[in-house]
Amino acid sequence: MRKIWWNGKFYPYQAIRAFVEDPAFLYGEGLFETIKVINGGPCFLEEHWERLSRSAVRLSIPLRFEKEEVKEAVKELIKRNSIREGILHFYLTPISLYLTVTPSLPYGDRKAFRAIISSFRRNEFSPLTRHKVMNFYENRLARREAEEKGYDEAILLNTRGEVAEGAYSNIFIIKDETLLTPPLESGVLPGIVRKKVLEIAEREGIKVKEVKLHLEDLKRSEEIFFTSSLAGVMPCREVEKFFKNNKFPLTLFLREKFLREEKLSIPD
Numbered sequence: 370m371r372k373i374w375w376n377g378k379f380y381p382y383q384a385i386r387a388f389v390e391d392p393a394f395l396y397g398e399g400l401f402e403t404i405k406v407i408n409g410g411p412c413f414l415e416e417h418w419e420r421l422s423r424s425a426v427r428l429s430i431p432l433r434f435e436k437e438e439v440k441e442a443v444k445e446l447i448k449r450n451s452i453r454e455g456i457l458h459f460y461l462t463p464i465s466l467y468l469t470v471t472p473s474l475p476y477g478d479r480k481a482f483r484a485i486i487s488s489f490r491r492n493e494f495s496p497l498t499r500h501k502v503m504n505f506y507e508n509r510l511a512r513r514e515a516e517e518k519g520y521d522e523a524i525l526l527n528t529r530g531e532v533a534e535g536a537y538s539n540i541f542i543i544k545d546e547t548l549l550t551p552p553l554e555s556g557v558l559p560g561i562v563r564k565k566v567l568e569i570a571e572r573e574g575i576k577v578k579e580v581k582l583h584l585e586d587l588k589r590s591e592e593i594f595f596t597s598s599l600a601g602v603m604p605c606r607e608v609e610k611f612f613k614n615n616k617f618p619l620t621l622f623l624r625e626k627f628l629r630e631e632k633l634s635i636p637d
Contacts, residue, residue, distance in 0.1 A: 370382075371383075373385065373389065387464070387465070390464075391462050391463075391464055391465060392462060392463045392464070393460070393462035393463070393465075393503050396504075397502065397503050397504030397505075397506075398430070398462065398463060398503070398504075399430065399460060399461055399462040399463070399502070399503035400421055400424050400425060400428070400430060400459075400460075400461045400500060400501055400502060400503065401458060401459060401460050401461070401501055401502075401503055401505075402417040402418075402420065402421050402458065402459040402501060403456060403457075403458055403501075403598050403599060404417050404456070404457040404458070404459070404598060405456065405457075405474070405598050405599055405601075405631075406447060406452055406453075406454060406455045406456065406457050406470065407453075407454055407631070407632070407635065408453065408454075408632075408635060409447060409448075409452065409453050410447070410635035410636055411443055411447070411457050411635065411636070412598070412631050412634050412635060413561050413565075413598070413631070413634045414440065414443065414634070414636060415634075416561045416564075416634075417459070417561060417598075418436055418439065418440075420501070420559070420561065421459055421461060421501075422436075424500040424501065424502075425461060427500065428500060428502075430461060430462070430463055431463060432461060432466070433466070434466055439459075439466075439468070440636070442468055443457065443468060444636075446468055446470055447470055450470050450472065451472075452470050452472050453472075454472070454473075454474055455470055455471050455472045455473055455474065456470065456471050456473070456474065456599065457469070457470045458470070458471075460503070462503075474599065475599055475600075476599065476600055476603075479521070479603075480604070481603065481604040481605060481606040481615075481617070482520075482521040482522045482595055482600075482603050482604070482605050482606070483519075483520045483521050483522075483605070483606060483607040483608075484515065484520055484521065484522040484523065484524050484535070484593075484595075484605055484607070484608045484609075485514070485515045485518055485520045485522075485523050485524070485608070485609055486523075486524050486526065486584070486608070486609060487511040487514055487515070487523035487524060487525050487526075487536065488514065489507055489510060489511045489514070489523075489525055490525065490526055490527060490528055491525045491526065491527045491528075491533040491534065491555075491556035492527070492528060492556060493527040493528060493529070493531075493533065493554065493555055493556030494528070494556075495556070498556045498557065498558065499553060499557070499558060499559060500558075501558060508536045508537060509536075511523040511525055511536035512536040512537055515536065522535045522536060522537065522538060522595060522605075523535065523536040524540060524587075524608065525556075526584075527555055527556040530583065530584075531551065531555050531581050531582060531583060532551055532555070532582040532583060532584070532586070532587065533551055533555050533556040533557055534551065534556070534557050534558060535595050535597075537597055537599075537600075538560070538595035538596055538597040538600060538603070539557065539558065539560040539562070539563040539595065539596045539597070540593065540594075540595055540596075541563075541566065541593070541594050541595075541596065542582065542586060542587060542590035542591075542592065542593050543590060543591045543592040543593075543594075543619050543620070544586065544589060544590045544591060545591075546575075546576060547575075547576040547577070547578055548566075548567075548570045548575050548576065548577045548578070548619075549577075549578050549579075549580055549582060549586070549590075550563065550567070550578075550579055550580075550582075551579070551580075551581065551582050552579040552580065552581065553579075555581060555582075560596055560597065560598075561598055562596040562597060562598060562601065562602070562627065563596050565627060565630060566596055566602060566623055566627060567579075569623060569626045569627060569630070570623065573622075573626065575619070575623075584611075587608055587611070587612055588611045588612060590612065591614075591619075592604070592605075592614060592616075592617045592618075592619055592620050593605035593608065593612060593614070594617065594620040594623075594624075601624065601627060601628065601631065602620060602623055602624035602627050604617040604620045604621070604624075
């Protein structure tokens with residue numbers, strides 16, 4: 370019988386074959402979604418499923434389950450784990466779809482982020498930048514770099530020196546009463562909350578532009594904030610030594626509007 374050595378012990382190969390032969394484990398070939406759970410329900414589940422589905426088609430990863438079946442599985446998974454607040458993950462690999470849920474949310478009562486400019490660069494030419502791929506190690510290294518320096522988030526520039534995004538987030542700035550964010554062409558993940566904030570801003574009559582940004586734009590901005598499924602709309606109070614701010618009126622206005630939509634997105 371074929372054997373495999375794993376963490377100090379030998380096991381029958383068949384016992385963990387599904388794991389060790391999964392291309393996600395071998396090559397990072399797969400997709401994931403991170404979904405906030407509040408009041409016992411997943412936020413923006415439809416939008417996360419749509420993004421996962423689009424990426425699966427684009428990257429030729431088979432998705433063998435229908436949306437309604439997965440929605441029922443999510444509901445049951447949250448119920449069986451007695452989760453009121455937490456994180457739901459989808460992991461899609463070429464051979465499997467995993468759903469997990471954990472009973473905790475990051476950031477606690479944090480009011481604002483402090484950020485660094487990461488030494489890592491985003492490759493805006495890569496076909497993977499617009500998909501939430503499992504090969505996420507570069508982002509984790511960038512976030513670790515920030516945390517080791519006592520900061521909360523890392524801002525990645527692309528190979529042209531343009532602002533791309535945060536390690537775990539999208540980035541916005543407010544300048545001359547206009548909301549600015551890098552375009553997808555700068556090497557940006559099409560974030561769920563990013564899209565919601567753009568829609569809210571346009572609906573509220575706020576000027577919105579998706580434009581290439583540089584460090585000089587960050588230095589001259591009136592407000593900076595990050596968006597992600599877990600952080601929501603998070604103000605930035607410092608970017609290293611060249612941006613500091615403790616007042617974010619427009620950011621907080623957008624956050625309030627977003628929080629309302631987030632609650633409304635939870636299925637009955």
